[in-house]
Amino acid sequence: MDVLDFREDGAEETAIAPQDALQLIAFSVDEQTYGVEITTVREIRAWNGATPLPNTREYVRGVINLRGTIVPIFDLRARFGDGRTEPTRTHVVVVLSVGSKWVGLLVDAVSDIVTVPRSAVHAVPEGNSTDTELLCGIVTHNDRMVGLIDLEAVTSTASAAA
Amino acid sequence: MSDIDIFRTVYFEECSELLQELETLLSGIAEGDDQADALNGVFRAVHSIKGGAGAFGFDALVTFTHSFETLLDHVRQGEVAPGPEVVALCLRATDIVADLVMAAREGTDLPEGFGEAERAAFEALSMAAGSPGADDEGGLEDFDIDFTPVAVDIGARHAAPEPAPEAPSGWSIRFVPHARLLATGSDPLVLIRALGGLGRLTVSADTTDLPGLEAFDPEASYCRWSMTLSETKAGRAEIEEVFSFVEDACDLEIVPVFDAIDPAWSEDGPEDAFPDFAALMAEAGLAPSPPAGPEAADMAPEPAPEAPSQAVVLPGPAVAGSEAGPSAGAPARGGLQTIRVELEKVDRVVNMVGELVITQSMLAQQVDDTIRDRYPELVRGLEVLAQTTRGLQDAVMAIRAQPVKSVFQRMPRLVRELATKTGKSLRLDMEGEGTEIDKTVIEQLSDPLTHMVRNSADHGIETPAERIAAGKPETGTIRLSAQQSGSTILVVVEDDGRGIDRGRVLALARERGVVAPDHTPTDEQIDNLIFAPGFSTAEAVSDISGRGVGMDVVLSNIRRIGGSVQVRSLAGRGTRMTLRLPLTLAVLDVMVVSVAGHPYVIALSSIIETLETGRAEFSTLPSGERILRLRGDYVPVVDLSARFGLAGAQKGPGRFVVLCEAEGETRLALVVDEVIGQQQVVIKSLEENFEHVEAIAGGTILGDGNVALILDVDGLRPNGPRRSAA
Numbered sequence: 001m002d003v004l005d006f007r008e009d010g011a012e013e014t015a016i017a018p019q020d021a022l023q024l025i026a027f028s029v030d031e032q033t034y035g036v037e038i039t040t041v042r043e044i045r046a047w048n049g050a051t052p053l054p055n056t057r058e059y060v061r062g063v064i065n066l067r068g069t070i071v072p073i074f075d076l077r078a079r080f081g082d083g084r085t086e087p088t089r090t091h092v093v094v095v096l097s098v099g100s101k102w103v104g105l106l107v108d109a110v111s112d113i114v115t116v117p118r119s120a121v122h123a124v125p126e127g128n129s130t131d132t133e134l135l136c137g138i139v140t141h142n143d144r145m146v147g148l149i150d151l152e153a154v155t156s157t158a159s160a161a162a
Numbered sequence: 163m164s165d166i167d168i169f170r171t172v173y174f175e176e177c178s179e180l181l182q183e184l185e186t187l188l189s190g191i192a193e194g195d196d197q198a199d200a201l202n203g204v205f206r207a208v209h210s211i212k213g214g215a216g217a218f219g220f221d222a223l224v225t226f227t228h229s230f231e232t233l234l235d236h237v238r239q240g241e242v243a244p245g246p247e248v249v250a251l252c253l254r255a256t257d258i259v260a261d262l263v264m265a266a267r268e269g270t271d272l273p274e275g276f277g278e279a280e281r282a283a284f285e286a287l288s289m290a291a292g293s294p295g296a297d298d299e300g301g302l303e304d305f306d307i308d309f310t311p312v313a314v315d316i317g318a319r320h321a322a323p324e325p326a327p328e329a330p331s332g333w334s335i336r337f338v339p340h341a342r343l344l345a346t347g348s349d350p351l352v353l354i355r356a357l358g359g360l361g362r363l364t365v366s367a368d369t370t371d372l373p374g375l376e377a378f379d380p381e382a383s384y385c386r387w388s389m390t391l392s393e394t395k396a397g398r399a400e401i402e403e404v405f406s407f408v409e410d411a412c413d414l415e416i417v418p419v420f421d422a423i424d425p426a427w428s429e430d431g432p433e434d435a436f437p438d439f440a441a442l443m444a445e446a447g448l449a450p451s452p453p454a455g456p457e458a459a460d461m462a463p464e465p466a467p468e469a470p471s472q473a474v475v476l477p478g479p480a481v482a483g484s485e486a487g488p489s490a491g492a493p494a495r496g497g498l499q500t501i502r503v504e505l506e507k508v509d510r511v512v513n514m515v516g517e518l519v520i521t522q523s524m525l526a527q528q529v530d531d532t533i534r535d536r537y538p539e540l541v542r543g544l545e546v547l548a549q550t551t552r553g554l555q556d557a558v559m560a561i562r563a564q565p566v567k568s569v570f571q572r573m574p575r576l577v578r579e580l581a582t583k584t585g586k587s588l589r590l591d592m593e594g595e596g597t598e599i600d601k602t603v604i605e606q607l608s609d610p611l612t613h614m615v616r617n618s619a620d621h622g623i624e625t626p627a628e629r630i631a632a633g634k635p636e637t638g639t640i641r642l643s644a645q646q647s648g649s650t651i652l653v654v655v656e657d658d659g660r661g662i663d664r665g666r667v668l669a670l671a672r673e674r675g676v677v678a679p680d681h682t683p684t685d686e687q688i689d690n691l692i693f694a695p696g697f698s699t700a701e702a703v704s705d706i707s708g709r710g711v712g713m714d715v716v717l718s719n720i721r722r723i724g725g726s727v728q729v730r731s732l733a734g735r736g737t738r739m740t741l742r743l744p745l746t747l748a749v750l751d752v753m754v755v756s757v758a759g760h761p762y763v764i765a766l767s768s769i770i771e772t773l774e775t776g777r778a779e780f781s782t783l784p785s786g787e788r789i790l791r792l793r794g795d796y797v798p799v800v801d802l803s804a805r806f807g808l809a810g811a812q813k814g815p816g817r818f819v820v821l822c823e824a825e826g827e828t829r830l831a832l833v834v835d836e837v838i839g840q841q842q843v844v845i846k847s848l849e850e851n852f853e854h855v856e857a858i859a860g861g862t863i864l865g866d867g868n869v870a871l872i873l874d875v876d877g878l879r880p881n882g883p884r885r886s887a888a
Contacts, residue, residue, distance in 0.1 A: 050869075051761075052760065053858070053871070054807065054857065055806065063848065063861060069846070069851065070852075070861045070863075072852040
């Protein structure tokens with residue numbers, strides 16, 4: 001029987017060895033580009049409002065119904081301390097799995113799928129504690145900086161008072 | 163989960179079933195049921211527990227069940243009379259076995275010498291029976307398995323393996339179960355499957371020992387298996403591991419196979435030695451199904467799950483010789499037609515059906531007169547959908563429904579222990595154990611019920627002396643009953659004790675500030691005070707009831723699952739506590755309200771009434787807290803928009819007050835913008851993807867796809883116990 005090879009990296013154009021490739025979904029918040037590893041992304045959907053949760057942190061926008069499951073939405077702009085996003089229908093929620101949980105990140109727009117070698121990931125410069133806390137690395141793509149989001153940290157509600 | 167873990171889990175599940183059966187059978191014997199049958203059942207149950215315990219190395223359990231079993235054997239043989247003391251001893255022993263099983267399951271240690279007294283009593287009784295025998299002193303390894311030598315035709319092919327320098331390419335395994343293998347609770351199929359997990363497995367069964375139906379014992383194993391395991395990395399140790407639970411109950415031969423050493427051991431090699439099932443069938447002139455002729459079909463026992471092929475293979479002589487009549491096949495036919503399904507899978511179905519019910523009712527609500535006139539076909543379709551949905555819901559709920567027996571069954575033991583501790587003479591009557599409730603409700607029922615029974619035994623029933631003085635029978639009776647009434651289940655705990663001492667309860671309640679000094683509650687209100695938080699303390703506490711929880715816990719537990727508790731008492735004649743429980747927790751009846759444009763839902767069971775703000779009398783306390791004056795009572799007010807910090811709430815009159823009942827009979831007036839209506843919802847967890855949110859019990863998805871939050875009324879109380887974020 002013929003076995004067809006549908007390996008995902010079959011169509012990969014870059015010369016990066018598959019095991020070394022880091023594929024990111026890149027999205028923008030306030031003109032700045034951030035990325036998360038593509039394997040964590042479950043779904044991308046347009047902003048359609050969320051049910052607010054009482055007495056939670058500013059960056060928790062509320063919860064949405066994702067095919068029968070209740071998923072919390074984190075406002076990335078607010079998470080970075082820049083105030084809440086004023087979302088419109090063009091804003092986007094990136095649904096991700098973090099550990100065993102599903103969470104949504106509210107961002108301005110999804111821009112690209114970026115493939116970079118893992119070796120090209122830079123450490124976040126020491127300095128601002130927000131940066132080192134919420135980012136787990138920096139890569140360069142098309143001459144622009146892409147901040148790698150530390151999902152555990154961004155979606156944690158344990159630290160940082162609202 | 164490894165295979166061993168699965169075996170363990172299954173073993174413990176079986177143990178709890180067996181323990182329940184033991185309890186039932188022994189109680190039956192005590193009440194004069196047919197002893198021979200029941201005794202056999204008891205013996206089998208204890209034996210099965212022992213068998214598994216041995217396999218897993220639960221030594222304490224083996225030792226105890228072994229002595230227990232020995233005594234039971236003497237009783238079964240008629241050497242020890244099953245008098246009341248012996249039955250009582252057996253019941254106590256069942257409790258001890260339950261504790262030992264629990265200890266084995268949790269991996270905890272029991273105090274030194276636990277159950278020793280009972281064990282000594284067994285031995286004494288067994289000794290008195292005149293045949294102590296080495297068996298009684300048997301150590302841990304002493305399995306009570308009849309060793310039936312089985313002729314094994316190993317044949318020349320199984321000649322001793324030549325030690326080879328390189329790893330074998332596979333293994334040839336001969337597995338010859340002893341006749342009693344099945345009785346130890348082992349299942350050859352499970353073992354063979356486990357073996358199959360190690361590589362490519364070819365199995366053939368030797369059924370030549372299979373007797374005719376008239377001699378067929380469904381609990382004996384007659385088959386032998388030859389297996390070839392190829393394409394495997396497994397070594398001898400791993401194969402032995404598969405059989406480690408049954409090594410004492412079978413003959414096992416594991417021979418390495420080397421490529422090209424003996425071509426006879428190729429895949430189809432063994433088949434001429436041990437024709438497989440299909441070949442056998444062909445030989446017997448039988449198509450695989452159905453068995454030849456109506457007579458054969460009648461005689462054929464239902465395939466026993468333990469040995470699928472054994473029961474079906476009916477070579478000519480067996481059919482011809484089965485003059486024993488249809489009864490020969492009856493025991494297997496009447497066997498359990500059940501499957502074990504992970505609860506999670508059932509839960510998933512239940513949840514989805516819950517969604518379906520809600521979607522269906524949402525659709526039904528959309529039908530108005532216009533639609534009825536213009537689309538009669540659509541409306542008819544919706545009606546059929548409604549019926550089917552309801553049928554589906556009932557059917558699915560029936561899968562998860564369990565008889566309350568599983569909870570009731572723990573009570574006899576409790577009552578026995580309470581009788582011993584309090585020195586009272588107690589009798590427990592149970593009724594309606596077959597009443598079925600959703601498993602999720604049953605799980606929540608155990609604690610409250612235990613507490614109520616304790617309360618009855620401890621506070622309700624008098625001492626024997628007091629009872630005699632009051633002209634009552636010396637033995638106090640606690641009656642436990644369950645019945646279905648519409649969509650609720652009534653569970654009643656009743657005793658014929660002294661009743662609630664209202665004077666004392668009221669005095670105590672006043673002293674503790676539960677009741678205002680100038681307030682005179684009705685008798686019923688006083689009775690219900692026993693559920694008030696912080697009430698059952700101090701004098702009311704004994705070492706039995708006072709385990710740090712009061713009857714208020716009963717109330718809050720029952721409330722949490724949307725139930726209610728009512729108590730009625732007659733001085734000197736007894737107390738009756740009635741639990742009203744929902745049939746299921748899958749769907750919750752709620753009222754939908756809106757605050758600042760957001761929907762919230764409140765469980766209908768906690769709502770007392772709703773009223774418009776224009777008709778409500780509010781007052782303001784010096785602290786600024788508002789209170790609602792309602793028929794002479796003052797109720798704290800919580801404005802949800804303020805409490806939740808929601809902008810855009812309505813101002814002024816025209817809003818609504820939802821009067822709720824919170825934990826411990828306290829009331830709470832919630833101010834909302836709008837009351838939208840009642841409906842059923844499916845409860846969704848916020849914790850699954852997020853965390854606990856203060857004053858929110860969960861979420862639910864409304865017909866429009868939006869999430870509505872379910873309010874936790876207890877968590878909303880101004881100075882109530884605010885649960886901290888998990």
